[in-house]
Amino acid sequence: MKRNKLLIKFCIGILTFARLASVIGVIVMIFIVLTSKSDDYLTMEVHRDHLNETIQGGELLPKPEYEHLIAETKLVSVTNNFEVAFENYLRLPVLVIVTVFMGFSIYVIHLLLQFVKSALSEDFFSYQNVTRIRLMGLILIGLGMFSSIFDIWINWISRSFFEADMMETATVKVNFTPDVLTNTLFIGLIALIVAQAFDYGLKLKEEQELTI
Amino acid sequence: MAIIVNLDVMLAKRKMQSKELAEAVGITLANLSILKTGKAKAVRFSTLEAICKVLDCQPGDILEFKND
Numbered sequence: 001m002k003r004n005k006l007l008i009k010f011c012i013g014i015l016t017f018a019r020l021a022s023v024i025g026v027i028v029m030i031f032i033v034l035t036s037k038s039d040d041y042l043t044m045e046v047h048r049d050h051l052n053e054t055i056q057g058g059e060l061l062p063k064p065e066y067e068h069l070i071a072e073t074k075l076v077s078v079t080n081n082f083e084v085a086f087e088n089y090l091r092l093p094v095l096v097i098v099t100v101f102m103g104f105s106i107y108v109i110h111l112l113l114q115f116v117k118s119a120l121s122e123d124f125f126s127y128q129n130v131t132r133i134r135l136m137g138l139i140l141i142g143l144g145m146f147s148s149i150f151d152i153w154i155n156w157i158s159r160s161f162f163e164a165d166m167m168e169t170a171t172v173k174v175n176f177t178p179d180v181l182t183n184t185l186f187i188g189l190i191a192l193i194v195a196q197a198f199d200y201g202l203k204l205k206e207e208q209e210l211t212i
Numbered sequence: 213m214a215i216i217v218n219l220d221v222m223l224a225k226r227k228m229q230s231k232e233l234a235e236a237v238g239i240t241l242a243n244l245s246i247l248k249t250g251k252a253k254a255v256r257f258s259t260l261e262a263i264c265k266v267l268d269c270q271p272g273d274i275l276e277f278k279n280d
Contacts, residue, residue, distance in 0.1 A: 210253040212243045 008119050015113040022106045026099060033095050101146065104139050111136050130199045137191030144185030216276040219248045222267050237262040 060073040111132045118124050223233060234244045239259065246252050260271055267274075 207253045210246060210251065212239060212247045212252045212255050212259050 005120065008116060011116050012113065012120075015109060015116060019106060019109045019113060022102065022109060026102045026106070029102075030095065030099060033091060101143065104143055108136050108139050108143075111139075125198070125202050125205055127199075127202060130195055130202060133191055133195035133198060137188045137195055140184050140188030140191060142188075144183060144188055147184060214277055214280055215250075216278055217247055217250050217252075217274060218276055219244075219263070219274055222269055222273055226267055228267070233263070233266060236266040 062070040062073070115129055115132050115136075118126070118129055123129075223230065230244055230248070231241055234241045237244075237259065247255065255275075260274070263274060264271060
């Protein structure tokens with residue numbers, strides 16, 4: 001029990017730090033964008049993950065017992081992305097969008113902090129916590145959707161503003177890391193399910209308490 | 213609420229105080245108050261049995277159904 005409380009306090013410490021660091025980060029970002037005259041702060045990175053460019057000199061030899069399984073090894077550069085700088089007039093809308101995005105992210109951290117803090121007190125199973133988890137879920141879904149739209153927008157820019165053949169996908173990339181665990185959208189959906197379970201559990205608890 | 217708890221009426225008839233009933237039944241005064249004010253979601257048969265035994269009455273004397 002004491003160890004559990006220590007763990008919760010550790011989490012509270014980390015989340016408090018994360019919240020503070022995020023707030024400072026946003027303030028610094030706004031300050032830099034508003035005061036700096038440089039164009040470097042409004043750039044977009046266009047990924048070229050499937051670029052068929054072999055770096056000279058790199059060699060990876062398989063062990064003799066596995067030689068029959070490997071057809072070819074090639075060292076391919078995946079860091080050769082483009083950085084596109086935009087004109088200055090786009091700075092303010094992008095700043096507003098990023099600030100709102102960050103604001104919601106900080107609010108999610110704040111809600112999570114309040115939720116973890118409530119675990120120390122006796123009112124952990126409360127409707128306030130259900131609202132907190134629901135809000136977190138909805139915000140995370142919103143942020144995930146916004147992020148996906150942003151990705152589509154960047155993809156659209158990279159395909160329509162520039163020569164298309166530079167961005168062509170040459171191979172099919174298979175990824176075994178489940179996207180479910182990292183995608184904000186799915187985390188939001190899981191949070192909503194947890195909120196629903198919490199709500200149902202709370203109703204059962206209330207019913208149990210009001211059974212005389 | 214459709215189910216009305218007439219516990220206070222029965223207590224008045226038996227000239228008994230809530231505290232006495234709570235002690236005799238074996239529930240807290242707070243729970244008895246929840247039952248009396250109609251805030252309770254359910255009543256255990258064992259509790260109902262004990263109340264009926266102490267107040268010497270039928271469940272129908274304590275609980276009443278009214279169509280809203």
